[in-house]
Amino acid sequence: MLLMGDPAVVQAQDSTSAAKPEKPTKGRKKATAAEAAGVKPPPRLTASELDKLSADLIDENDQKVINAATRLAEVGGDEALDRILEVLAAGTYPRVAPDLLDAVAKFKNPKSLHILVMYSGNLNFRIRIAAIKAIAGLSEPRVVEILLERLGDPHAEVRAIAAEALAERKETRSVARLFLLFKRNDAGSAGPLGRLAELDMAPKIAELRGAVTDANLAVALGELLKRPGAPDRLRLDIVRTIGRIPGADATTALVEFVGSLDPKDNSPSHGEAQTLVDQRGDL
Amino acid sequence: MRARLLATMLMGLGVACATSADPTRRRTDGTKVAEVLASAKTPAAGPVNALGRPLAFLVLRPDGSPSGHPGTHRRVAAVDISTREVLWNAPAEIEGRLAVARTVAVFSRPDGSLNALALTGGSDRWQYRHSSDAQLVGYAADGDSVYVVYRGKKGGTPGSELVGLVAETGSVRFRLALSAQVGAPAARGGIVAVPQRSQFITLIDGQSGQVLVDIISKEEAAKFVRALPEGLFFGSQGVFEASEKTALGSRKSTGYLKATLPDFVHAVYHYDGYQPAQLRYSAVDRNKLLWRVTPRNGVAEFASGMVLVLNFRFLFAVEAESGQLRWAYNHPELDIAGAEHVGRAVVFADSKGNIGALDLANGRTMWKAPAFPGEAVSVEGATFDCDGFYADGPGAEPAQPIVKVLKDIVLDPDRRFADVRLFAVSRLATMRKPGVTAALIEILDKGRDHELVVQTAAESLVELQDPGALDVYVKAIQVRTDYADGTRAQRLDLMARAVAKLGARKVMPELVEHLRLPDTDPSLVRDIADAVIKLKATETLPAFRDYLAQYRADGTFLNRPGGVIAAAEVLAALGGPTDRSLLFFILEEPKTIATLKTAIGRILADLPVVPLEGSASAQP
Numbered sequence: 001m002l003l004m005g006d007p008a009v010v011q012a013q014d015s016t017s018a019a020k021p022e023k024p025t026k027g028r029k030k031a032t033a034a035e036a037a038g039v040k041p042p043p044r045l046t047a048s049e050l051d052k053l054s055a056d057l058i059d060e061n062d063q064k065v066i067n068a069a070t071r072l073a074e075v076g077g078d079e080a081l082d083r084i085l086e087v088l089a090a091g092t093y094p095r096v097a098p099d100l101l102d103a104v105a106k107f108k109n110p111k112s113l114h115i116l117v118m119y120s121g122n123l124n125f126r127i128r129i130a131a132i133k134a135i136a137g138l139s140e141p142r143v144v145e146i147l148l149e150r151l152g153d154p155h156a157e158v159r160a161i162a163a164e165a166l167a168e169r170k171e172t173r174s175v176a177r178l179f180l181l182f183k184r185n186d187a188g189s190a191g192p193l194g195r196l197a198e199l200d201m202a203p204k205i206a207e208l209r210g211a212v213t214d215a216n217l218a219v220a221l222g223e224l225l226k227r228p229g230a231p232d233r234l235r236l237d238i239v240r241t242i243g244r245i246p247g248a249d250a251t252t253a254l255v256e257f258v259g260s261l262d263p264k265d266n267s268p269s270h271g272e273a274q275t276l277v278d279q280r281g282d283l
Numbered sequence: 284m285r286a287r288l289l290a291t292m293l294m295g296l297g298v299a300c301a302t303s304a305d306p307t308r309r310r311t312d313g314t315k316v317a318e319v320l321a322s323a324k325t326p327a328a329g330p331v332n333a334l335g336r337p338l339a340f341l342v343l344r345p346d347g348s349p350s351g352h353p354g355t356h357r358r359v360a361a362v363d364i365s366t367r368e369v370l371w372n373a374p375a376e377i378e379g380r381l382a383v384a385r386t387v388a389v390f391s392r393p394d395g396s397l398n399a400l401a402l403t404g405g406s407d408r409w410q411y412r413h414s415s416d417a418q419l420v421g422y423a424a425d426g427d428s429v430y431v432v433y434r435g436k437k438g439g440t441p442g443s444e445l446v447g448l449v450a451e452t453g454s455v456r457f458r459l460a461l462s463a464q465v466g467a468p469a470a471r472g473g474i475v476a477v478p479q480r481s482q483f484i485t486l487i488d489g490q491s492g493q494v495l496v497d498i499i500s501k502e503e504a505a506k507f508v509r510a511l512p513e514g515l516f517f518g519s520q521g522v523f524e525a526s527e528k529t530a531l532g533s534r535k536s537t538g539y540l541k542a543t544l545p546d547f548v549h550a551v552y553h554y555d556g557y558q559p560a561q562l563r564y565s566a567v568d569r570n571k572l573l574w575r576v577t578p579r580n581g582v583a584e585f586a587s588g589m590v591l592v593l594n595f596r597f598l599f600a601v602e603a604e605s606g607q608l609r610w611a612y613n614h615p616e617l618d619i620a621g622a623e624h625v626g627r628a629v630v631f632a633d634s635k636g637n638i639g640a641l642d643l644a645n646g647r648t649m650w651k652a653p654a655f656p657g658e659a660v661s662v663e664g665a666t667f668d669c670d671g672f673y674a675d676g677p678g679a680e681p682a683q684p685i686v687k688v689l690k691d692i693v694l695d696p697d698r699r700f701a702d703v704r705l706f707a708v709s710r711l712a713t714m715r716k717p718g719v720t721a722a723l724i725e726i727l728d729k730g731r732d733h734e735l736v737v738q739t740a741a742e743s744l745v746e747l748q749d750p751g752a753l754d755v756y757v758k759a760i761q762v763r764t765d766y767a768d769g770t771r772a773q774r775l776d777l778m779a780r781a782v783a784k785l786g787a788r789k790v791m792p793e794l795v796e797h798l799r800l801p802d803t804d805p806s807l808v809r810d811i812a813d814a815v816i817k818l819k820a821t822e823t824l825p826a827f828r829d830y831l832a833q834y835r836a837d838g839t840f841l842n843r844p845g846g847v848i849a850a851a852e853v854l855a856a857l858g859g860p861t862d863r864s865l866l867f868f869i870l871e872e873p874k875t876i877a878t879l880k881t882a883i884g885r886i887l888a889d890l891p892v893v894p895l896e897g898s899a900s901a902q903p
Contacts, residue, residue: 089832090872091835091836091874093837093838093874094837118829118833121799121800122801123834124839125801151766153801154802155801159767177768180767180769181766184766
């Protein structure tokens with residue numbers, strides 16, 4: 001069994017610069033925001049329960065590992081997180097690593113960043129996906145750089161998760177790389193690009209018709225259309241461009257645009273979009 | 284007997300006929316050979332044509348003729364290469380290569396007849412058709428004369444013969460019976476040379492058709508004979524300058540020349556005169572050697588000590604003696620349809636009608652321009668009459684650094700030239716010039732479709748040990764595989780071996796950083812680890828610890844454990860007691876893959892015994 005005092009674990013944690021295990025929190029625990037808000041915190045684990053869960057984390061039975069990680073994440077706290085991080089730092093089966101990383105994600109604790117970064121470059125894309133999801137939940141400044149780097153990941157799903165996380169953060173530094181991905185017809189980049197790009201990029205995006213799939217183009221332009229503050233003349237151009245794109249994605253973009261507007265809005269773009277939606281409905 | 288019969292027949296027709304020309308019945312006389320050659324008039328310098336203009340004759344395919352000239356026939360265009368002026372452009376039922384006399388250009392037609400076009404205007408001047416069904420073997424022009432050789436069919440009459448024609452009119456000047464095995468002639472200064480039986484070169488008076496003397500090639504088949512302003516030449520695997528010294532065709536004579544050539548070169552010194560198919564413009568015109576000869580202290584030498592290897596789109600100037608490459612030329616995208624060594628320059632025409640000249644001194648483009656600007660033409664072949672031409676013009680460019688030219692050749696997307704690319708990368712690798720390391724790295728990056736090229740570049744890179752190129756290595760190592768940017772990491776195994784040889788420890792962290800990336804193949808870790816151990820780059824240990832921890836239980840490493848074993852070796856070699864503890868932990872931990880356990884057991888057993896941290900007793 002892997003124990004906190006094991007020199008190997010200490011070595012592994014040192015090597016990744018992960019925070020050293022904290023001392024028992026007994027007697028110095030401050031009230032959390034949840035406690036302050038009157039939400040009942042989950043019951044703390046006894047020492048024996050913690051040891052049992054720690055043992056389960058390195059069990060050969062995958063379900064035991066997953067259950068232990070889930071339980072530790074529910075309980076929360078640095079000690080619970082440390083137990084999971086120790087296992088990840090020492091290495092485990094790839095088949096359970098994503099579950100452990102999912103559990104780490106729930107802590108949203110910056111001390112997990114280094115271990116998460118380590119796994120964000122794992123050869124196994126499922127592990128990378130879990131690591132990137134967990135990283136995306138952190139608010140550390142370094143997170144953006146990691147997400148930007150993963151936009152170049154060989155696996156589309158990893159790229160999509162990184163792109164979505166950057167869009168959630170409204171990280172406009174990602175636009176250049178998102179556009180590169182979009183030009184390569186990367187589906188995961190379309191929505192985030194539409195949400196982050198400057199409005200004057202609309203013609204550049206529209207010019208890619210034929211080079212990217214209609215669905216990707218419709219998604220990107222549809223997101224641009226929903227952006228607040230866009231002049232109606234630009235919206236009208238985008239609506240007309242989307243109108244020329246065949247397929248359900250284009251129709252969805254128009255429907256979403258119409259749905260986002262006040263029904264009393266009498267702008268030309270609204271009218272045009274409604275007309276196009278009606279025409280498409282007639283097809 | 285057949286020859287006598289032929290002579291009698293021809294005399295009966297009122298045509299002067301020389302004596303039988305069976306060379307096996309005569310003795311070779313070196314002195315006589317020297318006398319005959321000395322009697323030849325030395326051609327005037329410059330073009331042969333009476334216009335005195337440097338001319339290129341382009342043979343245009345029917346489907347690629349300039350606009351306004353539709354038709355099913357090929358066309359011949361005469362272009363003055365000093366002014367780029369198209370003098371004329373005439374339809375011609377041309378099959379054989381053009382030969383240029385003073386006032387006409389002659390060529391063979393598909394029916395075996397010989398046709399002459401006037402050099403002024405390109406009109407048909409005359410046509411000569413042999414009276415029998417003999418096969419046209421070859422023809423040559425020499426000032427005011429044209430000579431054509433026909434080969435008699437086996438068992439047929441008449442036998443082979445040489446016919447001397449007046450260039451201006453096409454009238455027959457003489458006929459000469461020849462042996463059955465006869466090749467294409469060459470003529471210079473009034474002497475006609477005809478190869479016979481692959482062994483003899485018969486020298487004949489160009490006015491009378493009288494056989495003067497034979498040269499015998501004893502050590503090498505005489506497959507061609509070629510006339511150049513500087514003399515008559517024959518040979519096959521090499522070149523004999525016809526002279527007293529080579530009258531017996533000894534390769535030991537000072538008149539024998541053979542260049543040291545790269546392996547890929549198809550050493551064609553001239554067209555095979557015994558192959559009528561080589562009369563036509565063909566791949567031979569695009570894949571051959573270009574050479575001239577200068578006498579030096581009585582010893583023949585290839586002009587400037589070099590031969591030019593023409594290989595479809597590329598020209599390589601190779602030192603004849605050593606085989607060293609002097610310069611190279613990469614013609615963009617199009618095949619060179621024809622090229623000629625004209626003394627100080629090489630003139631060429633490509634398959635789309637661009638013509639140009641290269642300076643033989645350094646390969647720079649002296650000029651390059653389309654013969655038919657704005658028109659799509661398709662050039663089948665080209666003949667040049669512009670000896671001594673040397674002038675700059677439009678499209679002139681400075682000489683390109685040879686490193687760049689070779690790199691461009693290696694990376695050329697045209698997939699036909701695998702052997703040329705391999706040659707280019709091999710030569711590049713032997714050069715000690717600025718930019719070689721960067722070029723090899725670029726080849727590694729972009730030339731991945733050709734495994735042998737990459738392998739050669741890689742091995743060369745490791746062997747180069749170019750300390751001045753450290754920054755190049757750093758930049759190359761910094762490139763990561765990135766889907767968005769479309770970049771790919773370099774061959775890190777090679778980079779590792781190269782920087783290890785250089786002792787470039789400072790690049791180790793950049794190199795090892797790749798271990799943290801998902802695109803880094805585990806098979807590369809071995810070379811990276813070896814480099815780290817060699818250079819004692821202890822600052823990289825954390826990356827190896829992480830690597831080992833992440834993958835020690837990864838079943839995908841079970842059958843390919845090289846990467847994790849290499850990481851363990853780094854920790855064992857460079858790490859401290861805590862790293863040993865980590866290795867012991869991994870050895871004992873049940874999840875560790877079996878192959879890694881075995882390897883770590885061996886690694887630890889080989890380590891010198893030191894006390895473990897916190898332990899009073901020594902452990903193995």
